[in-house]
Amino acid sequence: MLWRSVVFKLWLTIILLVAFVLMILTVLLLEFFENYYVEEAEKNLMNQAENVSVVIDEHEEKTLTMDTIDQLLAPQTRVTVFFNEHQYWQNEFDEAQIPAIEPSWFVGNDQINEVFNSQQPVKKITDIPNSNSEIIIVGVPTVDEQGAIYIYQSLDVVAETTTKATRLILLAATIAIILTTIFAFFLSSRITAPLIKMRKVAGELSRGEFQTKVPVLTHDEIGELAISFNRMRRQLNYHITALNQEKSQLSSILKSMADGVITVNNQLGVMLINPPAEQFLAQLNFEDIDHDFSLPLDLRDDFKYVIENEEEFTKEVVAQGRNFVLVLTPLYIEGKARGAVGIIRDMTEERQLDKLRKDFLANVSHELRTPISMMQGYSEAIVDDIAESKEEKQELARIIYDESLRMGRLVNELLDLARMEAGHISIQKEPVSVKPYVERIIKKFHTIMEEQNIKLEKKIPIDLTYSFDPDRIEQVLTNLIDNALRHTPKDGKLSVIIEEVNQEMFVHIQDNGSGIPEEDLPFIFERFYKSDKARTRNGKKKGTGLGLSIAKHIVEAHGGTIYAKSKESEGTTFIFTIPLK
Structure with missing residues (x-):
């Protein structure tokens, strides 16, 4: 608005x-x-009046005196001469310019008649009788x-x-007002122009x-x-930039933190929160459809306790x-x-690792206890001469030897798995012609397949050549084919498709065995996990439970993936991939 501006x-003013x-x-x-x-x-x-008095005194002829007086008087002026109170003379005049006054008025007016009474001059502004006009009247005595x-x-x-x-x-005042208006507008505009610019910059x-x-x-x-405003602008720009940098840095630090951070004021209002903390609150408030990241009641009580008592508090949720x-804090x-x-801090992985460590120790102890117990029992039988014949002793020694081999395989597989999980697995890739390579591995299981009358189906491209570590992939194929054969019934079918x-x-x-239960599929690649506990009690089909875990690490080291598809009573299919690059 113009009337609100400083210029106006x-x-x-x-x-x-x-x-x-x-x-x-x-x-004035x-x-x-x-x-x-x-x-x-x-x-x-x-x-x-004085001139008329002098003329009257110097001239005795009345006519000449009156003519001289008419010439001496200024226009629009009338004279009345009293020679005494009863004899007077008046000059000729235009009554349109000045009204006539009866001579008797001069004699009858006490203030005007002072000339006769005291022979003193009279000056007065008065109204003409029977008229609204005012006159200036002067009276002097004759000589x-x-x-x-x-x-x-x-x-x-x-x-x-x-x-x-x-x-x-x-006219002069109007001109002065106009000039003052121009000058005032120019001056105010000149003075306020920097202020207007400052307002715009502000x-x-x-x-x-x-x-x-x-x-x-x-x-x-x-x-x-x-100058001060520009200096303030520079300082403000510097400080705002510094604050924004600190804020951005703090925000980046909070966003990149793996731990969640929540800052609340003394009214328990959330002032600062990072994404991990938002996820934590979302999990606590999973029943809240609005997901407004509000503090739950028990968490609010904990924060209130810390603020009121000014002491650190730790709890697990x-x-x-x-x-x-x-x-x-x-x-x-x-x-x-x-x-x-x-x-x-999300301690789920630490708790799971701790549980895995405990399970690992329990599983290793369980897997080692059986062969050690058998070796101990049969060795006691030999020491106590329970086996009398040479054939019986050889049979006991053979059992002890087999169990020692089994225990050695378990230890070697544990060492391999530990090296793989530590990232120390060594992959030596070389071009391999796939068809003869796979046929050589399958040939190792011909005897088992003939004994159980298992039909083999192969689909392998003739000219397929890939680069991978042949020893490691042979370990994977051997483990998967051995698992398939151990879980395939007599007169069954085994398929190897590449x-x-x-x-x-x-x-x-692929096999057509009993299959793996659906609830066990997500865990088959974990260490010591066995889906069919009853079946693994069969000595001929007993395994360590580490083969699939080792196979998974080898395939992933090649950049591939491994997974299983199974349906109970219909069979299981293990699939792994090896990328060209």
């Missing part, structure tokens, strides 16, 4: 000030000129003090002169734009203000099957707890 206010001064000056000037013209008229009339001379004229003459002066004064600063500078046009206070450790501002900081799809070699080992 400054312009209006100057105009009002000048107008007020001019108004007072005009009134008008009063001065009016008084001045009245005094000048009185002086002029007094001079004319011989026997009569009186009255000269008067209408105030309209003075008013006309005053009106002309008033017009000139008003608006840009409020929107976060710090590049615009205020031009320094003068070297006065406004120029110094512009279980949410959606995951274990979290929550560490709450008071947040001090100026020596007083103004909030709290919560660190949330194909290339999208520059990947797919290897399918």
Whole structure:
């Protein structure tokens, strides 16, 4: 709005000030000129009256005297000469310009009649009888003090002169107002232009734009203000930039942290939270459809306890099957707890690793206990001469030897698996012609397949050549084919199918055995996991439970994947891939 701007206010202030001064000056000037013209008229009339008195005294002939007086009088002036109180003379005049006054009025008016009574001059402004006109009247005694001379004229003459002066004064005042308006607008615009620019720059600063500078046009206070404003802009830009960098750095640190961070104030309002903490709250509030990351009631109580007691608090929380450790610490501002900081650490993997470690020790102990017990029992039988014949002793020694071999295989597989999990597996790739390579591995199982009358189906491309570690992949194929044969009934079927799809070699080992239960499929590649516990009690089909875990590490070391598809009573298919690159 124009009337709210500084330019308008400054312009209006100057105009009002000048107008007020001019108004007072005009009134004073008008009063001065009016008084001045009245005094000048009185002086002029007094001079004319004195001249008439001199003429009357010097001339004795009445006619000549009257003619001379007519010539001495100014226009619009009338004279009445009293030779005594009963004899008088008046000059000729235009009654349209000045009304006539009866001579008796001069004699009857006590204030005018002072000339006769005290022989003193009289000056007066009065109304004409029976008229609204005002006149200036001057009276002087004659030289011989026997009569009186009255000269008067209408105030309209003075008013006309005053009106002309008033017009000139008003014209001058109007011109002064106009010039003052132009000057005030120019001055206010000149003065407020830097202020308007500062306002614009301040608006840009409020929107976060710090590049615009205020031009320094003068070297006065406004120029110094512009210099200070630019200095403030630079400092503000520097500090805002530094704060944004610190905020961005803090945000990046919080987002990149694996642990969750929650900061609350003393009203338990969340001030700061990072993505892991949001996931933690989402798991705690999984029943809340709004997912507003609000603190649960028990967590609010924990934060309140930390703030009120100003001491650290630690607890473990279980949410959606995951274990979290929550560490709450008071947040001090100026020596007083103004909030709290919560660190949330997901301990699920550590708990699982701890469980796996315990299970691993239990499984290893269980797998080693059986062969050790058998070796101990049969060796005691030999020591105690329970086996009398040589054949019986050889049979016991053979059992002890087989169990020792089994225990050695278990230890070697554990060592291989430990090296693989530690990342120390060595892969020596070389081009391999797939068909003869796979046929050589299958040939090792011909005897078993003939004994159980298992039918073999092979689909292997003739000209397929891939680069991989032949010893490691042979270990995988041997393990998968051995598993398939051990779980395939007599007169069953085993299929080995190899194909290339999208520059990947797919290897399918399929049997029509009893299959793997659906609930066991996700865990078959874990160490010591056996899906069919009853079946593995059969000595001929007993395994260590490490083969599939080793196979998985070998395939993944080649950049491939391994998985299984199975349906109970219909069979199982293991599939692993090896990429060309």
